[in-house]
Amino acid sequence: MQVPLMDLKAEYAALKPQMTEAIDEALSSMQLVLGPNVQSLEQQWAELVGVEYAIGVGSGTDALIIALKAMGIGAGDEVITVGWTFIATIEAIILVGARPVLVDIEPEHYCLDPELLEQAITPRTRAIIPVHVYGHPADMAAINNVAEKHNLRVIEDCAQAHLATYEGEMVGSLGDCGIFSFYMSKNLSGYGEGGIITASDNKLAEQIRLLRNHGYTSKYEHQIIGYNSRLDEIQAAILNVKLQRLEWGNQRRRELAAIYDEALASLPITTPAIAPQAEHAYHLYTIRTPQRDALAAYLEEHDIGFATHYRSPAHLQPACRPYGLHLAELPVTEQAADEVLQLPIHPYLSEEQIEYVAETVCSFFA
Numbered sequence: 001m002q003v004p005l006m007d008l009k010a011e012y013a014a015l016k017p018q019m020t021e022a023i024d025e026a027l028s029s030m031q032l033v034l035g036p037n038v039q040s041l042e043q044q045w046a047e048l049v050g051v052e053y054a055i056g057v058g059s060g061t062d063a064l065i066i067a068l069k070a071m072g073i074g075a076g077d078e079v080i081t082v083g084w085t086f087i088a089t090i091e092a093i094i095l096v097g098a099r100p101v102l103v104d105i106e107p108e109h110y111c112l113d114p115e116l117l118e119q120a121i122t123p124r125t126r127a128i129i130p131v132h133v134y135g136h137p138a139d140m141a142a143i144n145n146v147a148e149k150h151n152l153r154v155i156e157d158c159a160q161a162h163l164a165t166y167e168g169e170m171v172g173s174l175g176d177c178g179i180f181s182f183y184m185s186k187n188l189s190g191y192g193e194g195g196i197i198t199a200s201d202n203k204l205a206e207q208i209r210l211l212r213n214h215g216y217t218s219k220y221e222h223q224i225i226g227y228n229s230r231l232d233e234i235q236a237a238i239l240n241v242k243l244q245r246l247e248w249g250n251q252r253r254r255e256l257a258a259i260y261d262e263a264l265a266s267l268p269i270t271t272p273a274i275a276p277q278a279e280h281a282y283h284l285y286t287i288r289t290p291q292r293d294a295l296a297a298y299l300e301e302h303d304i305g306f307a308t309h310y311r312s313p314a315h316l317q318p319a320c321r322p323y324g325l326h327l328a329e330l331p332v333t334e335q336a337a338d339e340v341l342q343l344p345i346h347p348y349l350s351e352e353q354i355e356y357v358a359e360t361v362c363s364f365f366a
């Protein structure tokens with residue numbers, strides 16, 4: 001049996017009639033960017049997340065850059081985040097001219113360790129970007145406490161955590177801004193690039209809206225220097241179709257996670273922990289074992305897709321060396337890099353497939 005890490009073809013097969021119709025409608029209208037599909041997506045997303053505004057942009061990376069810019073963060077400023085993330089989180093801080101200051105993660109959920117925040121704050125610190133990695137929310141109450149005490153902005157990186165909740169509230173509604181990615185691997189994904197920014201502050205939202213479209217206010221008028229980061233209508237039409245299945249998909253991911261949890265419980269591995277105040281979106285199902293590389297080879301032999309995020313954490317990438325980020329002391333991050341592995345978890349995984357994966361993992365340890 002073959003089990004891919006994700007199965008976009010199965011999803012497409014399930015949604016093909018609605019998808020074809022939505023794309024055809026978007027094309028027939030020839031309103032190709034920031035039109036009715038984008039507006040509808042923005043409105044639904046704001047309602048779902050529980051914020052005043054959701055603003056569609058070109059990607060999750062753009063969302064980070066634009067959120068930082070909208071807060072006026074740039075040269076001379078420091079932004080605290082983690083090394084345990086996709087490089088975009090750090091890249092965005094560097095691209096706006098600010099300096100990333102990295103703190104370690106807590107070992108249970110791999111999210112920013114709030115205990116380490118205060119010691120990372122300097123007079124230049126302007127913001128914190130916690131990453132809800134794998135779909136598990138960071139400890140937002142603790143992070144917001146520190147942010148409030150030191151008058152810092154908070155941008156939640158929700159790229160992997162669509163509709164995950166913390167204390168009953170959706171991620172993306174807990175900081176000043178939330179950023180989401182609709183890249184193809186995400187729980188809600190387009191057939192290209194896309195992202196969205198959530199916010200409840202009117203002025204911040206207005207600034208974000210200007211920045212995403214060249215500072216455009218009216219025909220021939222550009223108020224500020226901005227970006228070309230308009231979400232296109234075809235992506236938005238696709239996202240609107242898939243949005244109808246997002247909650248079902250997350251629920252299915254949780255059911256699959258429960259099957260893994262039970263089947264793998266007696267093995268000498270760590271399965272995902274969930275904080276009592278959190279609901280996991282299971283973008284990825286991460287297990288941990290010192291035998292990670294041998295297990296990976298075994299899965300490969302058995303035709304099972306897997307990932308090892310983050311085998312090479314963002315701060316240790318060659319791109320980050322000129323900024324000295326490799327010098328950050330992140331022992332929990334570095335140990336996790338050698339031990340984590342993600343098993344297939346997506347709504348279209350069959351019972352037979354998940355049983356095969358679980359049995360294969362068990363047979364490796366036997």
Ligand SMILES: Cc1ncc(COP(=O)(O)O)c(C=O)c1O
Binds near residue numbers: 180182
């Ligand atoms: C944690 C995190 N932040 C930001 C991004 C960037 O999103 P995009 O690929 O849509 O630019 C990603 C995408 O993989 C991500 O995983």
